[in-house]
Amino acid sequence: MDALVQLSFQIQRILAAVGAEHDLSIIQIRLLGILRDRQPGMLELGQHLGLDKSSITGLVSRAEKRGLVQRTPSPHDGRGVLVALTPAGRRLAEQGEMQITRRITELTKALNATQRKQFTQLASVLVTP
Amino acid sequence: MDALVQLSFQIQRILAAVGAEHDLSIIQIRLLGILRDRQPGMLELGQHLGLDKSSITGLVSRAEKRGLVQRTPSPHDGRGVLVALTPAGRRLAEQGEMQITRRITELTKALNATQRKQFTQLASVLVTP
């Protein structure tokens, strides 16, 4: 079970490294990943990321300043805002995901095919609930 | 393989939660964990944590200010410093580790005994190199 903690750090290291190639932090990568199939408001975004709404403002603002993300006023709520990827943001998100899956599979190269399948399958059991 | 990323975030969330109970960040927990069986210098500490030496100064200073850690001049090198746990720091480290292993095993409760064993064994294969 200590191995699981170690493994999580190793994965975080991969995420940080891939992010660093594009000048993105881990949280920014998560942001882009979440927005790939959603256009949430700030509050909803905060729940996905487990962050306070006041943390989201700066996060989105920094991403917006870099042209990765876009705020548009909510059509149904004058107070609200919808956050969406720009084309540049989407491109980066897809590219990042490819690199991440490549480096993760590379990490699991120490396992043979059956073991890898078994491992990821057990992992997804743990994650899904 | 997306499951592995998700799993790593879940584990990080556990670490952050246990840390928060004692007002510790994840990096502080790692610091205490490393010092449990070592008294490294600052540079060596930085390598264990994957951080620059200039990052270590503040990290150790904050922990020292809280009485968890202690700097002592190295006996063999007038420039060097050895970092060690104080009794309070050791108590916290042990307590934290117990809580973490408890919450991790709780996380793996969706698996039966054989599966869990298999899973952690595969994980340690990935980690050891």
Add this chain to the structure above:
DNA sequence: GAGGATAGTTTGTGCCACGTACCACGTCAA
């Protein structure tokens, strides 16, 4: 000894996260 390497610290910058206070809009009830 003098010159370069090494261990740590300092300083400045930027990101991240939080709590608090605040503004604008929405909603509900009298």
Add this chain to the structure above:
DNA sequence: TTGACGTGGTACGTGGCACAAACTATCCTC
């Protein structure tokens, strides 16, 4: 309809975290 209250977001201040560059003090080598 018009308050009172709730809700979505932002602004601001604080503090931790991480880096790079500049600096100090010691060590080592010739």
